[in-house]
Structure formats: C-alpha cells, structure tokens
Amino acid sequence: MEIFFSSDVDGGLVRLNQEESAHCVRVLRHRAGDEVCIIDGCGTMMRCTLLEASPYEAVARIEEKIPGWGSHPYHLTMAVCPTKNADRFEWFAEKATEIGVDVIAPVIGDRSERKVYKTDRIRRLLLSAAKQSLKGAVPEVAEPQSVREFIASAPADSLKLIAYCFEGEKLSIREALEAWNGGRVCVLIGPEGDFSPAEVADALKAGFKPVHLGASRLRTETAALTSVAAVYMKYM
Amino acid sequence: MEIFFSSDVDGGLVRLNQEESAHCVRVLRHRAGDEVCIIDGCGTMMRCTLLEASPYEAVARIEEKIPGWGSHPYHLTMAVCPTKNADRFEWFAEKATEIGVDVIAPVIGDRSERKVYKTDRIRRLLLSAAKQSLKGAVPEVAEPQSVREFIASAPADSLKLIAYCFEGEKLSIREALEAWNGGRVCVLIGPEGDFSPAEVADALKAGFKPVHLGASRLRTETAALTSVAAVYMKYM
Numbered sequence: 001m002e003i004f005f006s007s008d009v010d011g012g013l014v015r016l017n018q019e020e021s022a023h024c025v026r027v028l029r030h031r032a033g034d035e036v037c038i039i040d041g042c043g044t045m046m047r048c049t050l051l052e053a054s055p056y057e058a059v060a061r062i063e064e065k066i067p068g069w070g071s072h073p074y075h076l077t078m079a080v081c082p083t084k085n086a087d088r089f090e091w092f093a094e095k096a097t098e099i100g101v102d103v104i105a106p107v108i109g110d111r112s113e114r115k116v117y118k119t120d121r122i123r124r125l126l127l128s129a130a131k132q133s134l135k136g137a138v139p140e141v142a143e144p145q146s147v148r149e150f151i152a153s154a155p156a157d158s159l160k161l162i163a164y165c166f167e168g169e170k171l172s173i174r175e176a177l178e179a180w181n182g183g184r185v186c187v188l189i190g191p192e193g194d195f196s197p198a199e200v201a202d203a204l205k206a207g208f209k210p211v212h213l214g215a216s217r218l219r220t221e222t223a224a225l226t227s228v229a230a231v232y233m234k235y236m
Numbered sequence: 237m238e239i240f241f242s243s244d245v246d247g248g249l250v251r252l253n254q255e256e257s258a259h260c261v262r263v264l265r266h267r268a269g270d271e272v273c274i275i276d277g278c279g280t281m282m283r284c285t286l287l288e289a290s291p292y293e294a295v296a297r298i299e300e301k302i303p304g305w306g307s308h309p310y311h312l313t314m315a316v317c318p319t320k321n322a323d324r325f326e327w328f329a330e331k332a333t334e335i336g337v338d339v340i341a342p343v344i345g346d347r348s349e350r351k352v353y354k355t356d357r358i359r360r361l362l363l364s365a366a367k368q369s370l371k372g373a374v375p376e377v378a379e380p381q382s383v384r385e386f387i388a389s390a391p392a393d394s395l396k397l398i399a400y401c402f403e404g405e406k407l408s409i410r411e412a413l414e415a416w417n418g419g420r421v422c423v424l425i426g427p428e429g430d431f432s433p434a435e436v437a438d439a440l441k442a443g444f445k446p447v448h449l450g451a452s453r454l455r456t457e458t459a460a461l462t463s464v465a466a467v468y469m470k471y472m
Contacts, residue, residue: 172472214472217370229465236408236450
C-alpha cells in the first residue's frame with residue numbers, strides 16, 4: 001500500500017505538494033477516480049478519491065478519516081546526542097519511527113564530538129519511514145539544543161530517564177519502566193564519550209532517574225534503539 | 237581499547253594472522269613489550285604481552301585468560317530471511333552482535349525474493365562488531381538453508397519461536413519469553429512477503445510457538461533486532 005503525505009487539508013479536500021503529486025501521478029500513474037491513502041503527519045490517515053490527477057498539484061476528496069492510525073499507547077521523547085557518523089543517528093531515527101517514537105530531540109553534550117546537527121535530512125527520512133511503516137504521525141524532530149537545555153525544559157509530567165555508563169546505583173531500563181504507570185516518558189542518551197559528571201548531576205537534580213541498559217557495551221545509536229524497544233515492549 | 241583476534245593459540249603463545257599483525261604493528265605501531273588484548277572468537281579474551289612485533293606474523297605471550305568475556309546469560313539463534321537489500325541484513329547482524337546473539341542463520345523462505353546469500357562479508361563484519369563491543373565470542377554464521385531445513389533441524393532443547401503476520405492466536409514475544417525458564421532460544425523471522433502458510437504449519441508441527449512483535453509493522457531486520465532486544469531485556 002502506497003501512502004502519500006499532505007498537511008494541506010481544507011474541508012473535505014486534500015492537496016498534494018509538487019513532490020507528492022509527481023510521485024502519485026507520474027511515477028505510480030494514479031488517475032482521477034483512484035483511491036489513495038494520505039496521512040496528515042499528525043496521526044490521521046485519510047482514505048481519499050483522487051479528483052485532479054495533476055503531477056504538480058493533485059487534489060483528492062476525503063472519503064474517510066482514521067485518527068490515531070498506526071499509533072502507539074505511549075508518548076516517547078528520545079533525546080539523543082547525534083553520533084560523529086551521521087548515518088548512525090539517521091539509522092536510529094528511522095528504526096525508532098518504525099517501532100514507535102513521538103519526538104526525536106538531538107542534544108549536544110559537553111563531550112559530544114559533533115557540536116552541530118542539521119535536521120533537514122532527518123525530517124525527510126522520518127516522513128518516508130512513517131509512510132513505510134503505516135503510521136499517520138511523523139515523529140517531531142526538535143531543534144538541536146544542549147543536554148543542559150533539554151534537562152531544564154523536560155516536562156514535569158514525564159517519566160524522565162538518563163542512561164549513562166558511570167558507576168552508581170541504577171535500575172535497568174526494564175525495571176524503571178515496569179514501575180511506571182505509562183503515559184509520557186523521555187530517555188536521554190549521551191554521546192560516544194558519555195555525559196560529563198556535571199550533566200549527570202544536573203539531570204538527577206531535575207528528577208531524571210539513572211538507568212542502565214544491561215551488560216553489553218552498546219553504541220549510542222544501539223543504546224537509543226534498545227530504549228525505544230524497551231518502551232514499546234512494555235505495551236506489547 | 238583496541239582488540240585483536242586470533243584463533244592460533246598454542247600453549248602460552250598467540251600468533252596474529254597477517255591482517256591483524258599489520259593492523260597491530262603498522263597501523264597502531266605496537267612494539268615488543270606492549271600489552272595487547274586478543275580474543276579467540278569463542279568467548280575468551282587473552283591479555284598478552286607482544287613478543288615479536290612483526291607486521292606479517294606478530295606473536296604475543298598470554299598473561300591472563302578471561303573466559304566468557306562480554307558474554308550474555310542465554311544462547312540465542314536468530315534464523316532470519318536475508319532482505320532484498322543486503323545492507324539491511326548486515327545492519328541487523330551487526331547490531332545483534334552488539335546486543336548479544338550466538339548464531340545467525342540466514343534462511344530462505346518460499347516467498348524470499350533473495351534466494352542466495354553469501355556469508356563471507358557478514359563474517360568479517362561480525363568479527364569487527366564483536367571486537368568493537370568488547371565480546372570474546374564472535375557469533376557463528378550458519379550456512380544458508382531453507383526455512384524448512386532450519387525448522388527440521390532446530391534443537392529440541394530450545395524455546396522455538398516463529399514471528400509472522402497472519403491472523404491467529406499468538407502471544408507477544410515478551411509474554412512468550414516471560415513464561416520461559418531461560419537457556420537456549422531460537423527465533424525465526426520471515427522474508428518481506430512473510431512465511432508461506434505451509435512453512436508456518438511445518439513450524440507449528442515442529443513445536444515452534446507463534447508470537448507477534450506488537451502493533452507496529454516492522455521490516456524484517458527491525459523485527460529481528462526487536463526480538464534480540466526482547467531476549468536481552470529478559471535478563472536486564
């Protein structure tokens with residue numbers, strides 16, 4: 001099933017932008033009268049009939065709206081330090097979308113080798129991953145911020161977890177999630193060189209719970225994806 | 237910490253092959269007297285002193301052997317249909333090594349688009365993933381076989397799980413693992429077009445338990461990695 005995206009919904013009509021129109025009409029050769037499925041990126045899938053099969057601006061009529069299409073029963077924010085090699089971070093973000101994530105927040109730590117992160121490429125990737133995995137919502141990508149800014153602004157009504165490698169008493173992420181009643185959760189994952197002790201101290205002061213991710217030494221992107229899987233599995 | 241690999245262990249001495257010797261001596265400039273860490277690929281890490289810093293055949297003396305280095309408390313066989321795009325299967329195998337897997341068995345299903353799979357590239361990748369994630373054991377890569385051959389030869393003393401998308405009563409993989417006492421487990425993951433009904437019937441007859449992987453529509457490689465994470469998390 002091919003899914004299209006549009007945020008241009010007006011009453012009972014949906015307009016596709018030029019890229020989506022070209023894909024729909026030129027590549028997939030859809031014609032007026034065809035049924036097409038369009039997501040709005042915010043959670044709703046619209047079953048539509050194509051009215052104008054223009055390769056520049058296709059227009060479709062909404063027949064049915066399915067809210068919460070492919071949704072998951074939690075709200076997960078993953079705040080992750082982008083890896084030196086951008087591919088690895090993109091891979092994480094794509095796979096996290098497939099499994100189920102709501103916000104991806106690239107954060108820059110004291111020890112991050114990568115101090116700058118551009119979000120345009122990843123936004124495109126996540127749109128395509130959401131379509132591919134039949135989800136009406138495309139995860140939000142936050143603007144890059146420092147770990148400290150993220151800690152200071154993390155919502156009070158979330159379960160807040162920070163995974164790091166220093167010694168210290170910690171629950172496993174599975175145990176921390178077992179004790180949780182569900183709802184909103186955010187997980188903070190550090191850079192290749194881990195968080196600085198000052199960042200960890202800040203996080204704990206702000207109510208983050210320290211967790212570990214088991215005995216294996218996981219790379220940043222694998223630690224992040226394992227965290228997404230842990231949240232997903234709580235509801236499995 | 238840089239880890240080397242050698243299966244050439246003789247009494248108290250370890251010889252590195254040409255590739256590892258060149259990396260150790262030419263690239264990392266190790267000299268006689270340096271401490272080097274060498275895994276045997278079967279689970280043991282040897283802390284050694286370099287005796288002959290030859291870039292063709294370096295020789296080291298074993299000072300200490302650490303068996304079960306970076307090991308995990310289960311034995312997991314992942315039988316997975318290689319994806320059309322080989323990168324995706326390699327990605328899975330690499331990440332599974334990082335998290336913890338023992339055998340990767342590429343299997344070809346009735347509906348596999350990829351009917352042939354060459355294992356040489358993946359063996360090299362897994363050696364490098366094991367070193368990187370500080371594990372003494374490199375996962376075994378089985379020779380490709382059909383799904384039916386794998387089903388027929390799956391060990392009787394394993395928990396055997398098959399994940400597929402057809403309707404039918406199934407536990408989630410988490411629930412199936414909760415009811416399990418630990419030890420050996422194997423998980424069978426189908427190709428992009430799923431297993432054929434005949435393959436599923438064969439598997440159930442052979443004692444495989446059907447499981448689902450939650451509500452998200454996961455690609456083959458993501459389904460496989462989520463399964464590895466589920467087993468890993470049982471022991472977390």
